[in-house]
Amino acid sequence: MELAWAAVGMAAGTVIGAAMSGTVFRLSVPRGDPPRTRCPACGAPVPRWLPLRCRQCRSRLSTPLAIELATGAVLALLLGRFGGQPDMIALGFLGAVGVSLAAIDISVQRLPDALTLPAYPVLVILLTVAALIEHHAGALVRALAGSLVLASVYLVLAVLRPGQLGGGDIKLAGLAGLALGWLGWPAVVTGAALGFLLSAVVSLGLLAARRITLRSQICFGPFLLAGALIAALAVG
Numbered sequence: 001m002e003l004a005w006a007a008v009g010m011a012a013g014t015v016i017g018a019a020m021s022g023t024v025f026r027l028s029v030p031r032g033d034p035p036r037t038r039c040p041a042c043g044a045p046v047p048r049w050l051p052l053r054c055r056q057c058r059s060r061l062s063t064p065l066a067i068e069l070a071t072g073a074v075l076a077l078l079l080g081r082f083g084g085q086p087d088m089i090a091l092g093f094l095g096a097v098g099v100s101l102a103a104i105d106i107s108v109q110r111l112p113d114a115l116t117l118p119a120y121p122v123l124v125i126l127l128t129v130a131a132l133i134e135h136h137a138g139a140l141v142r143a144l145a146g147s148l149v150l151a152s153v154y155l156v157l158a159v160l161r162p163g164q165l166g167g168g169d170i171k172l173a174g175l176a177g178l179a180l181g182w183l184g185w186p187a188v189v190t191g192a193a194l195g196f197l198l199s200a201v202v203s204l205g206l207l208a209a210r211r212i213t214l215r216s217q218i219c220f221g222p223f224l225l226a227g228a229l230i231a232a233l234a235v236g
Ligand SMILES: [Zn+2]
Pocket: 039, 040, 041, 042, 043, 044, 054, 055, 056, 057, 058, 059
């Protein structure tokens, strides 16, 4: 762990998180609804750089510092581990997008295409640049294969157990698979396994605490992303 890089990650993540909080606000809507652009309380337009409170009616628009601190923490971990390497921007990019996706999934149980789909070409380009710098075309091919494998695993599981996993989870798995595949097959396997393990542990805890029932659906995106993050840090 490079402390200097971790500090850079924390600072950059806090700023990026502040910039992303507007996107999280806009996309935290039920499936099929248009992105939110107005204050839910008074209808006043909300600026792109989301303020904490509506400028007109002063009602709260976002949880103070939640996205900022979470993005800062994730980038501190990722840059502390990968700082100075050609792939740090690619991995940091996915980390920042991942925090926003997890926040949206927790609040409205969906992973919007508006965020996952554009992240694919960006991540592929960033990994291609890293592959060119490292003269490592094999890692790029493995990233694409990892994406295909992880998305396929989730697709099969979604077909076998409809209602538990959705299309958003499959697309997110493909995105995480790009980064994990880049880092190697052990990272792909570990990341996938940890996602399911974390989800199972938390579900059992919530069941025991009677916060959910066996019929409840809990969002899977945050577990998939947390599993991928731990795998990247531990075996990447
Ligand atoms: Zn308002």
